[in-house]
Amino acid sequence: MDFRFTEDEEAFRQEVRQWLKQEISQRWIELDPGIWEETEESWALARQFQRKLGQKGWLAPAYPREYGGLELSHMKRLVLAEELAYNRSPISIEGEITVNWVGPSIMLFGTERQRKEYLGGIARGEAIFCLGYSEPNAGSDLASLQTRAVEVEDGYVINGQKTWCSYGHLADYCWLAARTDPDASRHEGISIFVVDMKTPGITVRPLINILNRHSFNEVFFDDVRIPKENLVGQKNKGWYQLVIALDIERSSIGYAAGNQRIIEELIRYASETKQDGAPLVSNPLIRNELAQLVVENEVARMMAYRIAWMFSRGLHPSYESSMSMVFVSEVMRHTANVGMRILGHYGALDRDSKWAVMNARIMRMCLSSLSIGVGGGSNEIQRNIIAIRGLGLPRK
Amino acid sequence: MDFGLSEEQEMLKKAARDFLQKECPKRLVRQLDESDTGHSPELWHKMAQLGWMGLVFPEQCGGGDRSFLDLAVLLEEMGYNIVPGPFFSTVVLCGLAILMAGSEEQKMEFLPKIANGEVILSFALTEPAASYDAASVKTKAVGHNGEYVIKGTKLFVLNANVADYILCVARTRRSKNPEAGITLFLVDARSPGVKCTLLKTLARDKQCEVVFDDVAVSEKSIVGKRDEGWEVVKDVLQKATVAKCAEMVGGAQAALDMAVDYAKGRVQFGRPIGSFQAIQHYCANMATDVGGSRFVTWKAAWKVSEGLPAALDVAIAKAWASEAYGRVTLAAHQIFGAIGFTMDHDIHLYYRQAKAAEVMFGDAGFQRAVVARELGF
Numbered sequence: 001m002d003f004r005f006t007e008d009e010e011a012f013r014q015e016v017r018q019w020l021k022q023e024i025s026q027r028w029i030e031l032d033p034g035i036w037e038e039t040e041e042s043w044a045l046a047r048q049f050q051r052k053l054g055q056k057g058w059l060a061p062a063y064p065r066e067y068g069g070l071e072l073s074h075m076k077r078l079v080l081a082e083e084l085a086y087n088r089s090p091i092s093i094e095g096e097i098t099v100n101w102v103g104p105s106i107m108l109f110g111t112e113r114q115r116k117e118y119l120g121g122i123a124r125g126e127a128i129f130c131l132g133y134s135e136p137n138a139g140s141d142l143a144s145l146q147t148r149a150v151e152v153e154d155g156y157v158i159n160g161q162k163t164w165c166s167y168g169h170l171a172d173y174c175w176l177a178a179r180t181d182p183d184a185s186r187h188e189g190i191s192i193f194v195v196d197m198k199t200p201g202i203t204v205r206p207l208i209n210i211l212n213r214h215s216f217n218e219v220f221f222d223d224v225r226i227p228k229e230n231l232v233g234q235k236n237k238g239w240y241q242l243v244i245a246l247d248i249e250r251s252s253i254g255y256a257a258g259n260q261r262i263i264e265e266l267i268r269y270a271s272e273t274k275q276d277g278a279p280l281v282s283n284p285l286i287r288n289e290l291a292q293l294v295v296e297n298e299v300a301r302m303m304a305y306r307i308a309w310m311f312s313r314g315l316h317p318s319y320e321s322s323m324s325m326v327f328v329s330e331v332m333r334h335t336a337n338v339g340m341r342i343l344g345h346y347g348a349l350d351r352d353s354k355w356a357v358m359n360a361r362i363m364r365m366c367l368s369s370l371s372i373g374v375g376g377g378s379n380e381i382q383r384n385i386i387a388i389r390g391l392g393l394p395r396k
Numbered sequence: 397m398d399f400g401l402s403e404e405q406e407m408l409k410k411a412a413r414d415f416l417q418k419e420c421p422k423r424l425v426r427q428l429d430e431s432d433t434g435h436s437p438e439l440w441h442k443m444a445q446l447g448w449m450g451l452v453f454p455e456q457c458g459g460g461d462r463s464f465l466d467l468a469v470l471l472e473e474m475g476y477n478i479v480p481g482p483f484f485s486t487v488v489l490c491g492l493a494i495l496m497a498g499s500e501e502q503k504m505e506f507l508p509k510i511a512n513g514e515v516i517l518s519f520a521l522t523e524p525a526a527s528y529d530a531a532s533v534k535t536k537a538v539g540h541n542g543e544y545v546i547k548g549t550k551l552f553v554l555n556a557n558v559a560d561y562i563l564c565v566a567r568t569r570r571s572k573n574p575e576a577g578i579t580l581f582l583v584d585a586r587s588p589g590v591k592c593t594l595l596k597t598l599a600r601d602k603q604c605e606v607v608f609d610d611v612a613v614s615e616k617s618i619v620g621k622r623d624e625g626w627e628v629v630k631d632v633l634q635k636a637t638v639a640k641c642a643e644m645v646g647g648a649q650a651a652l653d654m655a656v657d658y659a660k661g662r663v664q665f666g667r668p669i670g671s672f673q674a675i676q677h678y679c680a681n682m683a684t685d686v687g688g689s690r691f692v693t694w695k696a697a698w699k700v701s702e703g704l705p706a707a708l709d710v711a712i713a714k715a716w717a718s719e720a721y722g723r724v725t726l727a728a729h730q731i732f733g734a735i736g737f738t739m740d741h742d743i744h745l746y747y748r749q750a751k752a753a754e755v756m757f758g759d760a761g762f763q764r765a766v767v768a769r770e771l772g773f
Contacts, residue, residue, distance in 0.1 A: 078397075298692060309399045384677075
């Protein structure tokens with residue numbers, strides 16, 4: 001047992017911090033978009049930043065060098081992810097999904113040609129994918145998806161509707177799961193495709209999220225023709241590829257690190273703000289709640305560290321990632337709630353008000369944190385995974 | 397970063413699990429819980445033979461020279477099985493205090509005796525104020541010509557009923573700073589004026605009221621420096637707190653294992669109840685609580701073991717484990733349903749342990765106050 005980072009890892013942390021200080025633009029800090037709050041302007045800034053990160057090899061640090069990565073160790077990747085999140089770096093959700101799910105899937109299941117075609121672009125921050133997984137009737141029950149891909153002589157023809165495609169209106173490609181064999185059992189007839197979002201027949205319609213922002217989309221496929229070589233992996237085996245990909249790189253350290261920053265800001269606010277002549281934090285009830293957040297977040301951080309450690313030992317976490325995810329999502333919601341209680345009326349003010357405190361971060365988090373226990377597999381689904389895969393409880 | 401146990405620790409863990417399953421079955425646990433002593437000399441001597449009592453003592457004191465982290469690994473297994481008796485009092489509370497603050501003479505006299513199971517010690521800190529701060533130490537020791545006379549009442553003192561010696565925390569000097577003027581005395585439990593009364597408790601752990609009614613002790617019985625005992629107490633409490641967390645993690649793991657096992661086998665509506673999501677989600681939450689408690693406990697234990705500043709991490713571990721162990725055992729009871737509500741079933745043994753451990757060395761609220769203080773807010 002050892003809970004230290006090595007000297008080398010610590011030096012790397014300092015290097016990342018220094019770099020971020022120089023590279024995060026003033027404009028980004030002014031815009032300060034939280035999760036699910038990106039605008040076209042912030043998206044452009046994020047893409048710019050992701051390219052810079054790509055030049056350092058830090059966007060996809062795990063990738064082999066030939067595909068633009070650094071083959072960085074798991075612990076250094078943990079440090080990097082922690083610093084990026086703590087320092088509120090301009091990285092879009094789709095950027096992370098692209099690097100952490102799409103890229104590794106291509107690496108594992110793609111052809112050499114596909115690897116050459118996409119991985120370099122992903123690692124340089126030039127290619128961004130949106131996920132084409134969920135459908136109106138396929139949410140938690142993803143395997144019931146109905147979008148069809150029919151093989152024809154010169155490719156596939158896609159018809160159907162996808163939904164919750166985050167930043168689908170801005171992405172370059174869609175990472176699509178579609179049914180290629182409607183007669184096979186649910187898990188058998190699914191395949192994965194890369195679809196260029198500029199392909200004729202694709203219609204993108206906005207879904208405005210709870211923060212009143214355009215982050216999600218419905219994507220309609222009407223006779224969208226794609227070449228055969230856009231199939232990734234084996235035809236009809238897409239479900240298994242998809243499940244394996246979901247387990248890659250889910251330490252949740254980013255959430256814990258981002259939340260750490262919020263808790264620190266709340267503590268500072270409660271220490272500096274006076275009520276009846278005394279700082280808020282001198283109220284034992286408030287101090288107790290803040291300390292509880294510190295405790296919970298440390299538990300979340302240790303769960304995330306442990307997952308990175310498992311990877312570093314060549315172990316493959318599965319239900320452990322679910323545990324970490326469920327836990328940190330609840331810590332984030334708890335943080336937002338405690339924050340709202342501490343801030344009282346001020347907590348509800350949006351950031352255009354001169355009276356707003358903490359740049360309305362808590363109010364925004366109060367809304368955005370609702371998504372954390374839902375997207376990417378709801379907490380209920382994650383708990384099923386913990387129970388069935390982790391504890392061996394029966395399905396029936 | 398390394399979350400793994402060393403090969404030696406894995407061996408210790410496995411040996412402890414096997415030994416306790418065989419030598420400390422729940423039948424014995426119940427028997428000891430129901431007895432007035434709560435102590436099995438037979439089990440005690442076997443544990444001593446395995447080198448458990450002296451695990452962290454230096455070799456020249458008959459010890460195994462192992463680390464505090466190793467002791468935490470052992471305690472996790474003891475918590476898993478539940479081991480009634482004065483191990484925690486003797487080894488963790490008193491043994492570590494003597495190891496840290498005792499004179500060479502005291503170490504050479506007491507540590508080998510603890511290591512080979514010859515003596516039982518009890519740590520008398522808390523008083524009717526039921527708190528772990530220096531201000532609540534009211535018991536006085538008045539010195540005169542190299543002799544001290546101790547007067548006061550100690551409460552919630554573990555295992556004093558079977559102790560040969562009591563390590564008593566007493567006030568030797570009045571001072572504005574409550575942490576100054578405290579001294580530790582190692583008192584022969586048979587000294588005239590020591591009166592021990594067993595308290596009946598929820599966990600049936602043997603807590604006592606110990607009245608010191610003008611108990612005369614010599615200067616030689618002081619452990620550490622006169623008037624500077626609180627530093628020793630603080631250190632002992634820090635180690636004991638994380639050691640208790642290790643025990644709690646083990647207990648919580650046991651409650652989880654038992655509940656999962658039951659959920660797999662118990663059939664209702666024609667299917668195992670473990671196939672119902674309501675039960676699965678309880679179990680998932682329990683597993684998350686056990687895992688989380690374990691990681692923060694290990695981190696705190698590692699820091700203590702390495703001699704690094706650990707106050708914040710220890711407080712975080714105890715704040716979390718205190719409530720997590722309670723939640724886990726409560727959910728286990730819910731899963732066991734009616735059968736858990738009987739004396740015959742074992743799960744209540746863990747529920748009781750969780751309740752006792754929750755307040756031991758400061759409950760979650762107390763620890764959260766420490767967290768706030770350590771972070772300067």
